[in-house]
Amino acid sequence: xxxxxxxxxxxxxxxxxxxxxxxxxxxxxxxxxxxxxxxxxxxxxxxxxxxxxxxxxxxxxxxxxxxxxxxxxxxxxxxxxxxxxxxxxxxxxxxxxxxxxxxxxxxxxxxxxxxxxxxxxxxxxxxxxxxxxxxxxxxxxxxxxxxxxxxxxxxxxxxxxxxxxxxxxxxxxxxxxxxxxxxxxxxxxxxxxxxxxxxxxxxxxxxxxxxxxxxxxxxxxxxxxxxxxxxxxxxxxxxxxxxxxxxxxxxxxxxxxxxxxxxxxxxxxxxxxxxxxxxxxxxxxxxxxxxxxxxxxxxxxxxxxxxxxxxxxxxxxxxxxxxxxxxxxxxxxxxxxxxxxxxxxxxxxxxxxxxxxxxxxxxxxxxxxxxxxxxxxxxxxxxxxxxxxxxxxxxxxxxxxxxxxxxxxxxxxxxxxxxxxxxxxxxxxxxxxxxxxxxxxxxxxxxxxxxxxxxxxxxxxxxxxxxxxxxxxxxxxxxxxxxxxxxxxxxxxxxxxxxxxxxxxxxxxxxxxxxxxxxxxxxxxxxxxxxxxxxxxxxxxxxxxxxxxxxxxxxxxxxxxxxxxxxxxxxxxxxxxxxxxxxxxxxxxxxxxxxxxxxxxxxxxxxxxxxxxxxxxxxxxxxxxxxxxxxxxxxxxxxxxxxxxxxxxxxxxxxxxxxxxxxxxxxxxxxxxxxxxxxxxxxxxxxxxxxxxxxxxxxxxxxxxxxxxxxxxxxxxxxxxxxxxxxxxxxxxxxxxxxxxxxxxxxxxxxx
Numbered sequence: 001x002x003x004x005x006x007x008x009x010x011x012x013x014x015x016x017x018x019x020x021x022x023x024x025x026x027x028x029x030x031x032x033x034x035x036x037x038x039x040x041x042x043x044x045x046x047x048x049x050x051x052x053x054x055x056x057x058x059x060x061x062x063x064x065x066x067x068x069x070x071x072x073x074x075x076x077x078x079x080x081x082x083x084x085x086x087x088x089x090x091x092x093x094x095x096x097x098x099x100x101x102x103x104x105x106x107x108x109x110x111x112x113x114x115x116x117x118x119x120x121x122x123x124x125x126x127x128x129x130x131x132x133x134x135x136x137x138x139x140x141x142x143x144x145x146x147x148x149x150x151x152x153x154x155x156x157x158x159x160x161x162x163x164x165x166x167x168x169x170x171x172x173x174x175x176x177x178x179x180x181x182x183x184x185x186x187x188x189x190x191x192x193x194x195x196x197x198x199x200x201x202x203x204x205x206x207x208x209x210x211x212x213x214x215x216x217x218x219x220x221x222x223x224x225x226x227x228x229x230x231x232x233x234x235x236x237x238x239x240x241x242x243x244x245x246x247x248x249x250x251x252x253x254x255x256x257x258x259x260x261x262x263x264x265x266x267x268x269x270x271x272x273x274x275x276x277x278x279x280x281x282x283x284x285x286x287x288x289x290x291x292x293x294x295x296x297x298x299x300x301x302x303x304x305x306x307x308x309x310x311x312x313x314x315x316x317x318x319x320x321x322x323x324x325x326x327x328x329x330x331x332x333x334x335x336x337x338x339x340x341x342x343x344x345x346x347x348x349x350x351x352x353x354x355x356x357x358x359x360x361x362x363x364x365x366x367x368x369x370x371x372x373x374x375x376x377x378x379x380x381x382x383x384x385x386x387x388x389x390x391x392x393x394x395x396x397x398x399x400x401x402x403x404x405x406x407x408x409x410x411x412x413x414x415x416x417x418x419x420x421x422x423x424x425x426x427x428x429x430x431x432x433x434x435x436x437x438x439x440x441x442x443x444x445x446x447x448x449x450x451x452x453x454x455x456x457x458x459x460x461x462x463x464x465x466x467x468x469x470x471x472x473x474x475x476x477x478x479x480x481x482x483x484x485x486x487x488x489x490x491x492x493x494x495x496x497x498x499x500x501x502x503x504x505x506x507x508x509x510x511x512x513x514x515x516x517x518x519x520x521x522x523x524x525x526x527x528x529x530x531x532x533x534x535x536x537x538x539x540x541x542x543x544x545x546x547x548x549x550x551x552x553x554x555x556x557x558x559x560x561x562x563x564x565x566x567x568x569x570x571x572x573x574x575x576x577x578x579x580x581x582x583x584x585x586x587x588x589x590x591x592x593x594x595x596x597x598x599x600x601x602x603x604x605x606x607x608x609x610x611x612x613x614x615x616x617x618x619x620x621x622x623x624x625x626x627x628x629x630x631x632x633x634x635x636x637x638x639x640x641x642x643x644x645x646x647x648x649x650x651x652x653x654x655x656x657x658x659x660x661x662x663x664x665x666x667x668x669x670x671x672x673x674x675x676x677x678x679x680x681x682x683x684x685x686x687x688x689x690x691x692x693x694x695x696x697x698x699x700x701x702x703x704x705x706x707x708x709x710x711x712x713x714x715x716x717x718x719x720x721x722x723x724x725x726x727x728x729x730x731x732x733x734x735x736x737x738x739x740x741x742x743x744x745x746x747x748x749x750x751x752x
Contacts, residue, residue, distance in 0.1 A: 041065040041155055041162075042647065043078065045148050045170030046129075046703065047678020055090060055136045056172055056676050058148055061703070062155070063127035072125045075117035075156035078164075080133070084110040086146040087135040087172060094132040097124065102131075117156075127703075135172060143176040149639075166644065170678055181208040183300050183308045185269065187218065187287045187315025190361035193322050194278045196331070197228055198361055200287060200315060202251070202269045209667070210262025210526070212303040214269060215252035219290050222247040224280035225317060232270040240270065255303070257496070261526050262303050266459070266490075274317055282321050288314040303669055331359040337369070337395060339379050341388040342425070350382035351375050353393055357402070364403035367395060376413035380420045390434065391417065392425035400429070405451040414440045414447055426451075431489045431559075432503040432540065432548065439498035447495050454488040454558070463488055463560050467522045471662050471689060472532045472720040480565035482522065485509055488560040496555050503548040504561045505540045511563070518564040519549050520720075525557040529690025532720035574600040575712060575748045583732035583745055585709035592622035592645035594657070595629045597711070601719060602634065602661070611636070613643035620645065634660060652679035652702035654711075655692060658718060659685045671700035691717045709741040712748035723747040 042063045048056035060080065064072050082089070093114060095102040100118030107113050114131055124130075148170040154161035186205040192198040202218075204211060220227075227249055232238030237256035242249035251270050255261050263269070292298045292312045300308045335357055338349030353375055356368045371379075371393060379391045395405055407426050417424050418440045426433045430453040440447070454460060461484075467473050468481035486507050504521065511519075516537060523531040533551045540548030549561060574597065577583045611630040616623055626643055629635040634657060637643040659682035668687025671694045674680045683700060686692050692714055694700045716723065723743030730737055735745050 040166050041073070041164060042166035042168065043150060043153055043164050044168035045080065045150055047148065047170035047172065048135075048676035049173035049175055049678065049680060050137055050676065051175050052137050052141045053139045055134055057132055057134050058170060058172065059096070059129045059132045060150070061127060062124065062130050064125060072123040073155040073157050074119065074123050075115075075161070076124075076130065076153065076164075077115045077161070078113070078130070078153040079151050080112045081110060081147075081149045081151050082112070082135065082172075083146050086138055086141045086174070088138060089133060090136050091134045094134075096129045096131055099130075137172065137174055141174045143174050145171045145173050147171050166647065167640075168644075168647075169639065173678065173681075181302050181306070181308045182311070183207040183211060184311040184313060185214075185216070185300070186313040188361075189316050189318070191318040191320050192276050192361070193320055194276055194280070197273055197275050198317060200272045200274060200317065202272065202315075204263050204265060204267050204269055205313065206265050207263070207308070209302045209308075210264055211308070212262055212301050212305060213252075213254040214263075214300040215250070216289055216299070217248055217250050217297040218272070218287055219248050220274070220287055220317075221280075221285045224277055224285045224319065225274045226277060228273040228275050230270055230272050238270065264524075264526055267526075276317065276319055280319055282319050285317045285319065286314060287316055288312070333357045337393065339371070339375070340392050340394060341383045341386055342390055342392055349394075350386070350391065351378040355395065360403065362403075365401050367397075367402050367405040368408075369393065369395065369406070370408040370410070371413055373410060373413045373416070376409075376416045380416050380422060383422055384420055389421065389437075390423040390425055392427050392432075395426065395428045397429050400455075403452070403455070405449075407449045407451075409447040411444065411446050414443065430487050430505070431491070432505075433491070434501040434503075435495065436499060436501070439495065439500060443495065443498075445494060448493060449495075450492040452490040452492075454490065460484055460488060460560075463522070463524070463558070464562075466524070467560070467562060470522075470530050470532075471691075471718070472530055473522065476520075476532060476720045477564045482520070482562040482564055484522075484560050485511075485519075485563050486561035488558055490558045491556040493556050499552055499554050500556075501550065501552050502559065503538060503540055503550045504559060505546065505548040506561070508546075515563055516547075520562050520564060521549060521551050522560045522562045523553070523557060524560075525555060525690070529688070531690060531717075532722075534722050573749045574715070575708070575745075577732055577749060581732060582734040583708065583749065585735060585739065585741060585745060586707050588648045588705035588707060589711060590646050590648055591635070591643065592620070592626060594649050594654070595625040595635055595645075596622050597715070598632075598634050598657070599625045599628050601715060602632070611643075613637050613641060615642045616645055648705040650703050651700065651706050651710075652677065652683060654706050654714070655679055655686045655702075656682040658682075658691055658714070662686065662689050662691075672698040674700055674702065677702055709739075709745060713741050713744045716744050716747055721747055 042065070044061050046059040046061060048058050050056040060078060062076060089107075089109075089112065093104045093107070093112060095116070097116065098120050099116035101116060103115040104113065112133055116130065150167040150169045153164040153167065155164060156162070183204065184206040186203050188201040188203070190198045190200055222244055226244050227242040230240040230242060230249060230251055232240060232251065232253060238251070238253045240249065240251040249272060253269065289298050289312055292310060295307070298310055298312065300310050302308055335355040336352050337355050339351045339353055340349050353369055353371050358366045358368070360366055383389070383391055393407065405428060409424065414424075418437050421437045423437050424435045424440065426449060428451060431451065433449065454463070464482070464484045467484070473482055486504060486509065489504070519535070521533040521535055523533060525531070535549040535551035537547050538550045540546050611627065613626070616626055620626070622645060626635075626645065630637070656679050662685055668684045670684055670687070674683060677683075679702060683702065687694075723746065730742065731746055731749055735742055739745075
């Protein structure tokens with residue numbers, strides 16, 4: 001029975017439906033020393049977004065004030081206006097707080113009026129959602145924002161109602177038609193002789209967004225070719241089959257990590273090994289998809305499971321006659337390589353390993369190495385005898401002819417290193433990887449690494465161009481950007497979310513001391529996030545004076561050694577603590593404090609006139625900062641002419657601030673609690689840029705106030721400031737070295 005790639009993709013996708021995006025959210029900010037302020041009761045509208053014709057939910061929240069007296073209340077009234085030409089109120093208004101009396105009889109077209117009392121807890125003591133309105137966006141509505149205005153309301157604490165002075169209105173954003181992404185798949189073109197086995201790569205040559213799944217059915221000439229095997233990524237959910245009678249193969253893949261390993265430009269989808277039959281003619285044998293418009297033969301989706309617009313570049317196997325006057329060239333060699341212990345006085349290796357070096361169709365060579373259990377046992381015994389702690393597998397490439405290296409460490413062999421507390425190193429001419437024994441602990445599968453050096457000058461220039469546009473690079477290097485030096489490396493592995501140490505060699509680059517001090521590592525992760533890491537210079541290789549840049553990572557993608565073209569400014573702290581030597585990491589942040597932070601870390605033209613807010617007096621401690629961020633169009637006030645300087649900033653608001661300074665080409669996978677939220681687009685944008693993450697349950701908690709600890713973690717990522725691992729003592733009495741954000745807090749609050 002023939003099966004389609006869509007059926008295979010559906011089967012494997014069932015395996016990942018239950019996987020949630022696991023992450024950590026560290027988000028924004030911090031203040032200067034000042035006294036605690038009273039916060040009045042606040043009511044705010046939770047915004048939403050949707051397309052014309054869709055129904056969206058808009059919630060209203062109330063939060064008791066924080067003053068010297070009891071600010072809980074037992075009754076409230078609220079009036080909310082909306083544009084009836086854009087929205088239609090549908091269904092009942094939902095009584096979310098379960099008030100015993102919930103009166104909406106005075107509601108009319110364009111205006112919702114609610115009066116409620118007799119709550120289950122008698123009084124409302126904390127922030128709660130009090131009611132929800134459902135609106136249908138009219139089919140004639142044009143893309144843009146329509147306001148949901150909180151025009152009035154009151155709350156009753158004892159007998160007399162008190163007007164709600166702190167009112168935050170919302171909006172419904174009408175979304176335009178979503179743009180469909182594009183992707184191009186290329187089937188390789190190779191050549192070979194009768195009886196040869198040739199490897200044909202199928203690659204993602206271009207994609208407008210990360211690819212989350214694919215399935216394709218390739219046709220081939222069974223009179224000429226026979227499929228021997230199909231190899232896909234071991235790190236993800238891959239399935240394949242082939243039929244050498246009818247002449248087709250099927251391969252399908254789904255990202256099984258919840259968005260951490262989306263495919264990007266230049267990645268190999270899978271490789272097909274064909275055997276060329278001895279009876280076939282000498283000519284070109286096409287490899288193609290019969291009907292690229294048929295989703296049963298060719299499907300590819302983005303990370304949100306939206307089908308992409310696809311293009312195929314067909315491939316071929318060209319069968320050539322042997323050259324009678326030329327000696328045959330073997331396409332595989334077995335090479336003995338050393339496993340050494342750094343620091344040993346004995347120059348000899350502690351054991352040996354074998355490399356299978358294969359000649360590829362493009363003239364380059366592919367290395368495959370597997371350290372067997374017996375080799376691992378011999379290595380462990382020798383290293384223990386020498387009282388050392390690291391085993392390095394040395395993979396030479398004197399002729400620079402290797403285009404990829406595949407290293408496998410079977411789980412039984414890895415267990416021997418773990419039991420002996422010995423680190424495992426993989427040393428090539430292009431990168432050195434050291435896996436601590438602690439990172440091998442508990443790993444239940446064979447470990448593999450796939451190294452691909454990027455030797456093509458055009459590809460290297462493309463990386464440089466992308467780096468110069470990234471916010472994390474602009475924040476550190478400014479408009480002068482960076483220069484890619486050395487050789488970029490793409491590294492793939494199934495050992496994710498475990499600390500691994502990398503060293504990238506300088507490869508004989510002649511750099512001054514100042515240039516050496518301005519080296520960094522630009523990282524393009526396969527999930528679309530970017531990082532700029534500052535490393536440490538260490539010896540590399542056997543020649544005296546050879547150097548490399550050492551750094552630590554816990555996920556793998558493309559790593560490029562770059563030189564900052566602008567000399568970074570002296571490192572300055574951008575956050576201060578309090579007079580009692582405390583940092584108060586769990587304390588929330590206000591809008592005034594946020595304005596102060598932004599003026600310290602952001603340099604931007606002041607394109608607007610400085611605003612004059614009714615609640616920011618000339619003697620207010622943050623008046624200058626508030627004026628400056630308003631002029632830079634980073635923050636703005638409310639329609640009633642206020643700035644609300646003492647109002648706490650939510651996580652959604654902080655994401656919106658960060659999104660202002662980001663390019664529009666990043667978008668994250670999203671969170672479980674963002675649908676219809678007014679800041680959903682901004683949150684996805686900042687997530688896609690690698691600046692923030694979410695909670696372990698897949699949520700973002702957009703209406704939760706951000707803390708100072710979350711603030712510095714996010715800002716450090718934003719600015720490309722990597723926390724140091726060499727901090728001996730805490731600068732603050734209430735931040736222990738064991739605290740989750742200790743390193744980020746120290747980085748943000750220390751001058752050097």
